[in-house]
Amino acid sequence: GAVVSQHPSWVICKSGTSVKIECRSLDFQATTMFWYRQFPKQSLMLMATSNEGSKATYEQGVEKDKFLINHASLTLSTLTVTSAHPEDSSFYICSARGPGQQKSYGYTFGSGTRLTVV
Amino acid sequence: DQQVKQNSPSLSVQEGRISILNCDYTNSMFDYFLWYKKYPAEGPTFLISISSIKDKNEDGRFTVFLNKSAKHLSLHIVPSQPGDSAVYFCASYPYNTDKLIFGTGTRLQVFP
Numbered sequence: 553g554a555v556v557s558q559h560p561s562w563v564i565c566k567s568g569t570s571v572k573i574e575c576r577s578l579d580f581q582a583t584t585m586f587w588y589r590q591f592p593k594q595s596l597m598l599m600a601t602s603n604e605g606s607k608a609t610y611e612q613g614v615e616k617d618k619f620l621i622n623h624a625s626l627t628l629s630t631l632t633v634t635s636a637h638p639e640d641s642s643f644y645i646c647s648a649r650g651p652g653q654q655k656s657y658g659y660t661f662g663s664g665t666r667l668t669v670v
Numbered sequence: 671d672q673q674v675k676q677n678s679p680s681l682s683v684q685e686g687r688i689s690i691l692n693c694d695y696t697n698s699m700f701d702y703f704l705w706y707k708k709y710p711a712e713g714p715t716f717l718i719s720i721s722s723i724k725d726k727n728e729d730g731r732f733t734v735f736l737n738k739s740a741k742h743l744s745l746h747i748v749p750s751q752p753g754d755s756a757v758y759f760c761a762s763y764p765y766n767t768d769k770l771i772f773g774t775g776t777r778l779q780v781f782p
Contacts, residue, residue, distance in 0.1 A: 556713075558713070561711075584768060586769070586770065588772075593679075593775075594774065594775075595759070595772045595773060595774045595775055596714070596759065596772040597772075598769055598770070598771065598772075601768070601769060643711070645713050645714075647770070649768065655702055655763055655768075656702050656704075656719045656721060657716060657719065658704045658706070658716040658719065658761070658770065659770060661713030661714050661715070662713050663711075663712050663713045664711060664712060664713050666711060
């Protein structure tokens with residue numbers, strides 16, 4: 553089945569630094585990738601949608617200059633949290649969709665990254 | 671915009687009994703509703719879906735019911751097992767989009 557690998561699974565960084573999270577589709581080409589964040593005991597909130605080779609589309613309220621998304625290849629998308637602050641501490645999850653993948657089966661999700669900014 | 675709400679944050683059920691998880695939505699324009707299961711510190715995994723033209727879909731112990739007039743859907747798990755203990759999210763694609771929007775989740779605990 554379709555597998556999405558997300559790395560790292562957890563990261564601790566100092567306030568003001570940048571952190572990069574990788575999302576890879578291991579056995580299929582991901583034409584579209586989605587980035588979500590989840591605060592404790594809350595829902596998964598869609599941050600942005602990225603299509604391979606084009607700029608990401610951000611949801612309302614998400615700062616595109618703070619959360620840089622790159623989808624340079626069909627198997628890799630990265631999310632960089634720039635100048636991280638404690639309020640950026642959250643669980644970040646990516647999902648990927650391949651060509652012809654039926655919507656009725658949803659998308660494949662990575663295992664998530666726990667970001668803690670100190 | 672489509673909003674998906676799960677009004678029960680938690681549910682506790684005895685092993686072997688039925689678990690019923692509920693979800694309400696606001697916009698009648700949608701393609702599919704999906705149910706996902708999620709463990710802490712992991713990504714969600716797909717369980718079952720239902721299209722807008724159906725009112726029921728069944729897969730093993732999992733059945734989803736859709737009541738379009740009430741804008742309500744429910745996931746039934748029977749019989750419930752301790753391994754079903756997790757957070758369950760309903761999710762929907764707003765009509766004619768690829769974006770998957772999630773509800774707030776319900777934490778299910780199945781006890782022996």
